[in-house]
Amino acid sequence: EPEVTQTPSHQVTQMGQEVILRCVPISNHLYFYWYRQILGQKVEFLVSFYNNEISEKSEIFDDQFSVERPDGSNFTLKIRSTKLEDSAMYFCASALSGGGASSPLHFGNGTRLTVT
Amino acid sequence: GQNIDQPTEMTATEGAIVQINCTYQTSGFNGLFWYQQHAGEAPTFLSYNVLDGLEEKGRFSSFLSRSKGYSYLLLKELQMKDSASYLCAVREQIPSRGMLTFGGGTRLMVKP
Numbered sequence: 312e313p314e315v316t317q318t319p320s321h322q323v324t325q326m327g328q329e330v331i332l333r334c335v336p337i338s339n340h341l342y343f344y345w346y347r348q349i350l351g352q353k354v355e356f357l358v359s360f361y362n363n364e365i366s367e368k369s370e371i372f373d374d375q376f377s378v379e380r381p382d383g384s385n386f387t388l389k390i391r392s393t394k395l396e397d398s399a400m401y402f403c404a405s406a407l408s409g410g411g412a413s414s415p416l417h418f419g420n421g422t423r424l425t426v427t
Numbered sequence: 428g429q430n431i432d433q434p435t436e437m438t439a440t441e442g443a444i445v446q447i448n449c450t451y452q453t454s455g456f457n458g459l460f461w462y463q464q465h466a467g468e469a470p471t472f473l474s475y476n477v478l479d480g481l482e483e484k485g486r487f488s489s490f491l492s493r494s495k496g497y498s499y500l501l502l503k504e505l506q507m508k509d510s511a512s513y514l515c516a517v518r519e520q521i522p523s524r525g526m527l528t529f530g531g532g533t534r535l536m537v538k539p
Contacts, residue, residue, distance in 0.1 A: 342525045354470060354514065354529040367526055402469060406525045415460055416527055418469040 313337045315419035317403050323425045324393055332388045332422045334403030343386045344404040344416060345378065347371070354402070360386065393426045400424075429453045431530035433515050438536045439505055447500045447533045449515030458518040460527060461489050461500045465511045473513075474500070502535075510537045 316335045324330050336343050345357040359366040360378055375391045386405075390397055400423050404416040430452040439445040451459070458477040462470035476482055476491035476498060488501040500513055512534045516527040 344526060346529075353531040354464075354516075356526055356528060359526045400467075408525065414525060415472040415475060416525065417472065420469050 315403055315405055315417050317401075317419035317422050319422060320420065321423045321425070323427065326395060326426055327392050330390050330393055330424065332390075332401050332403075332424070334386045334388070334419055335384050336386055336403065336405030337407075337417055338384070340405035340407050340417070342366075342406040342408065342414075343378075343380070344406075345388045346402045346404060346418075347399040348402065348421075349399045357388075390424075393424075395426050398424055398426045429517055429519065429528045431515055431517055431528065433513075433530045433533045435531065436534045436536070438538060439502075441505055441507060441537055441539050443505050444501065444503050445505060445535065447502070447513050447515075447535065449498045449500075449530060451496050451498070451515070451517050451530075453496070453517055453519050455520035456493060456517065457520040459489075459491055459498050460516045460518065461487075461498075462514040462516060462529075463511050464514055464532065470514055505537050507537050507539070510535060 318333045343360040346354050348354045356369050357372045358368045377389045379387050400421045402421045403419045406414045406416050408414040433449045460475050461473040463473050464470045473487055474489040476489050481490045486503045491498045512532040514532045515530040518527050
């Protein structure tokens, strides 16, 4: 069964450094998402991406964050200058359709980001 | 905005049936999803409801009442491997592009 893949599985970085989290969505999916989950807390929406542009973003997704689909397969999340509070599990997800109510999000296994 | 509520924790016995409730408030409902999440892992899709009623999928069933803003996930013949968090998530019509808003999750512990 096709799956969403994320790399790296774990990233440790120092405060103020830039990180890029990488995702390869399911190949025929058109809608892409980043979510994060701080340890012990709920899964929070960051951003959705469709047709090569951001569709929606949450208030968490401030100017320090950016997303890109540099080619036909990769979808990346960049954090420009990491803060301690950015430490979380970051999940990439993709869906076949966005408006279709029956299209679930398929999640990757996540990247655990630790900012020291 | 949305408000999604579910119990924080539940405990049940292997072989039993458990019902996990979810209530939500939303301005434009466009589907309710249940996901399972084992500790440290990704959420995996379990079920989906957009119309009122019961959807059955093997040992898992999910029910929706749109007028009451209420859903439940029913797990039958519980197994130890069902110990996990169960996440209720709602999709709104606007904004959409498919995004889901998640509740805090219900951590289910299955005991022998």
